[in-house]
Amino acid sequence: MSLKEQTVKGAFWSAASTLISKGVLFFTTLILAKLLVPEDFGLVAIATITINFLSTFRDFGIGQAIIFADENRRESYARTAFFLLPASGLIFYILIFVFSGTIASFFSAPEASLILKVMGINVFISSLSVVPMSLLEKDLSFKKRFFPEAVPAFFYIVIAIILAILGLGVWSIVFASIVQISLTSLFYFIVSPWKPRINLDISVAKEILSYGKHLVVGSFVIFAFTNLDNVFVGRILSTTALGFYAFAYNIANFPAVQITHTINKVLFPAYSTIKSEPEKLKSAYLNSLRTISSITLPISALIITLSPNLLVTFYQDKWLGAILPLQILGFYGLIRSLGATTGNIFLATGKPAKIPFYTIIELVIFLVTIYPLTTNFGISGAAISVTFSLLIGTIMALTDVQNSLSINYRELLKNQGPTFLSTFVSASIVVWVQKLTFLGNSGILNLVISGFILLASYITLSFIMDRKALFELFALSKVFRGAN
DSSP states (O other): OOHHHHHHHHHHHHHHHHHHHHHHHHHHHHHHHHHSOHHHHHHHHHHHHHHHHHHHHHHTTHHHHHHHSOGGGHHHHHHHHHHHHHHHHHHHHHHHHHHHHHHHHHTTOTTHHHHHHHHTTHHHHHHTTHHHHHHHHHTTOHHHHHHHHHHHHHHHHHHHHHHHHTTOTTHHHHHHHHHHHHHHHHHHHHHOSOOOOOOOOHHHHHHHHHHHHHHHHHHHHHHHHHHHHHHHIIIIIOHHHHHHHHHHHHHHHHHHHHHHHHHHHHHHHHHHHTTTOHHHHHHHHHHHHHHHHHHHHHHHHHHHHHHHHHHHHHHTTTTGGGHHHHHHHHHHHHHHHHHTHHHHHHHHTTOTTHHHHHHHHHHHHHHHHHHHHHHHHHHHHHHHHHHHHHHHHHHHHHHHHHHHTTOOHHHHHHHHHHHHHHHHHHHHHHHHHHTOGGGOSSSHHHHHHHHHHHHHHHHHHHHHHHHHHHHHHHHOOSTTTTOO
């Protein structure tokens, strides 16, 4: 099977698993927003921040090192990694358990202490599946990843909703997440042909950690940039404000970021295969960038234009505080989805240090702006801070990739121009339509008509300006037309 065929097949199964697993989680969040209160989401956000922070150091880029390794080093890397990951996972869970009270006190949320002790076990459980997951990704065996990614999501939605209806509040999310991650780890070992075997080779461990040192720095900086806004909101404002912000952030980021994440699962191993062939790599990148933007731009436009009506229609006054941050973060999600395409190019071309470099620039801008904006404009100020910071760093990273792949501005304009213009015109039409008095300011009719008009306008304009790209988007057959 050619690389293109492997890539397209992998993209299909990766998209399918993400659509189901992440889609279920996305709609579960919308349902739980009806059953829970903003403070519950704030408490979960505190636990999630802590877990994600320690997971950054636990992984140490080991999964990417396994993917990058030559075939003759594959087994030794896998066996050594299977010792390193669970050991570090256990150590970090102990740290969470010991310092849970201190973390809860920092956020002035004593209820978070017990939640951290229970939910923190996910740090250890999730470490068990990294090796089989990475090996399947290395082989582009995304079909085998479908079962462990998709099936546990249904257990999550059932458990979370039932427990929420029974009145368990925040614990409905905590227990559901533990069940989901446990099943995911178990199912990965069932579908993977690799069987666990610990064999700690010190020399191999040094190689793995050497490769991962740039990635862990990058991951830490990325974590800081994507989570410190939550820390500032929770510390400066309140747990309830953090709940509003976390809800808006998750909704705004989910569609765009998950789509990019789905495609990126396939891109890194595919890029690594053609890293020594500049023209093929350039062609693959441009096609993947166009595919991603063709999907994420209209979705972000829907979020930005329809979020006020959506929240008022389904939640009345309960989530009004999330409307403006959600609209601002809609731009953030879009920028993040496009900027995420640069990371795999840096990794595949052996320049992992580029990832933390540009993220550090974003982090510096963020640290300068977050406090004054949050104290003066609340959670909307925090949203402006992260969006502006990300915009600057993304422009710089995209420019770097453009130069390294010898992409001229004419090629870039031809690649992205039709999509951006179609989205802008479609969103402008919807903004005008929403002002029509017979639709009202909220309601199902307004949402359905507005959403239909935006998508219909976008598809029509895309067909007129770049029908070839539109056909490629639906077929997904030429995403890597130059990659074989």
